[in-house]
Amino acid sequence: MNQNSSSKRNIILLIIVASLGYFVDIYDLLIFSIVRVKSLTDIGIPAIDLRQTGEYILNMQMAGLLLGGIVWGVMGDRYGRIKVLFGSILLYSLANICNSFVHDANTYAFVRFIAGIGLAGELGAGITLVSESMHKDKRGYGTMIVAAIGLLGVIAAKEVAQHFSWRNAYVVGGILGILLLLLRLGIFESGMYNKMAESKTKKGNLSMLFSNKKRFWKYMHCILIGMPLWFVVGILLAQSPEIGAALGAPQTLSAGSVIMFAYIGISVGDIFAGFLAQILKSRRKVILLFCLITLGTCSYYLSYKGITPTKMNWLAFTIGIGVGYWANFVTIAAEQFGTNIRATVTTTVPNFVRASLIPITWLFDFFIIRTHNIITSAYIMLFLLTIIALFSLSKLKETFSKDLNYIEEDIVSL
Structure with a gap:
């Protein structure tokens, strides 16, 4: 595909803006996990209730991501990817500013729910735009850059939380999002979408994912291959203080x-x-390799008796490398489906994975109650989710270099 200098500049700008957008998205997505103990203690939650209250608030945020993924995904296919980027950023920016004023757990949870709705639109719309705008052999580089830069948003969140109060940390997240809106003004809708939008093709029809058996299971497998990611981040790492205590850590892990x-x-x-x-x-081969690396590093973590904070930080870095198939996971979802439902899929799949933390948390707590051991429960969940992910991966076709300029036919097959 020949591209003039103007189109190349537009693609570079798109990648930069999508990367910075995901940077802010990650900041806002993880700021609660970073300030969980400090903020809940400050609003009067007893120490004994910090873990379960934190799970409740995080699950509300994930429920917002679940709902927002559906709403923004459908809107992205019906009205364009750019509109979703603007709307989602504005919503989560305002919600984060409101978060700085909460004084009780229920209000905290409600605001995180609204923030979750807003956060749901950023990644899917950005990845869809990049995937549709780049050459089919090179789009992997684009999504890789978006994920690699975006994921560093957690560093900003950690540094801000360390030097400012938890309330101000939320304000900073909101301001960053509003500033990002100004950058969005310079990017354009994908040509692939514009061409499809001019036709009478049915767009953003969520029922198309459920009315056809083959399409439904392909969609479900896209979701299931990502579930180990959020179990590792949302439970094994977010609850490292509690897991560290069970491992006999000499100091409380941060x-x-x-x-x-x-x-x-x-x-x-x-x-x-x-x-x-x-x-x-x-x-597919890369995701297989990284799933096995994650299984190995997390098993090592759960068997590390007397782990120190310094060693835990380095181990977390190593675990993170294994979990680093997020960009490939989202790109696979984008490549599996046609242009008329691609934004719906690419937005809902990562957010359904994030929201899967809700049933994963429930099942994790169930095993804790049955085994009376947080480590044993973590092992059970780790192996269970890995097996499910590898099975689902085996059911998906390789889509590298697949031409994305096609639509899904509305064929019913139950």
Whole structure:
């Protein structure tokens, strides 16, 4: 595909803006996990209730991501990817500013729910735009850059939370989002979408994913291959203080530091996975490799008796590298479906994975109640989710270099 200098500049600008957008998205997505203990203690939650209250608030945020993924995904296919980017950023920016004024757990949870709705639109719309705008053999580089830069947003969140109050940390996230809106003014809708929008093709029809059996299971497998990612981030790392205590850590582990080092590792892993996928010309092989690395590093973590904060931070970095197949996972979802439902899929899939933390948390707590052991429960969930992910990966076709300029026919097959 020949591109003049103007179109190349537009693509570069698109990648930069999508990367910075995901940077702010990650900041706002993870700021609660980083300030969880400090903020909940400040509003009067007893120490004994910090873990479960934190799960409740995080699950509300994930529920917002679930709802927002559906809403923004459908809107992205019906009205354009650019409109979704503007609307989602504005909503989560205002919600984060409101978060600085909460004084009780229920209000906290409600505002995080609204923020979750807003956060749901950023990644899917950005990845869809990049995937549709770049050459089919090179789009992996674009999504790799978006993920690698975006994931570093956790460093900003950790640094801000460390030097400012937790309330001001939320304000900073909101201001960053509003500033990002100004950058969005310079990017354009993908030509692939514009061409499809001019036709009478049915667009953003969520029922198309459920009315056809083959399409439905392809969609479900896209979701299931990402579930280990959020179990590792949302439970194994976010609850590192509690897991560290069970491992006999001499000092209380800092969830904020652990998550920061993990996301640096994820960023490095995404770069490595992106290049490896380009070399192997396969995203499936890369995801298989990284799932096995994650299984190994997390098993080592759960068996590390007396782990110190410093060693935990380095281990979190290593775990993060293994979890760094996020960009490949989202790109596979984008490549599996036609232009008329691509934004719906690419927006809902990562957010359904994030929202899967809700049933994962419930099942994790169920095993804790049955086994009376947080480590045993973590092992059970780790192996269960990995097996499910690998099975689903085996059911998906390789889509590297697939031409994305096609539409899904509304064929019913139950």
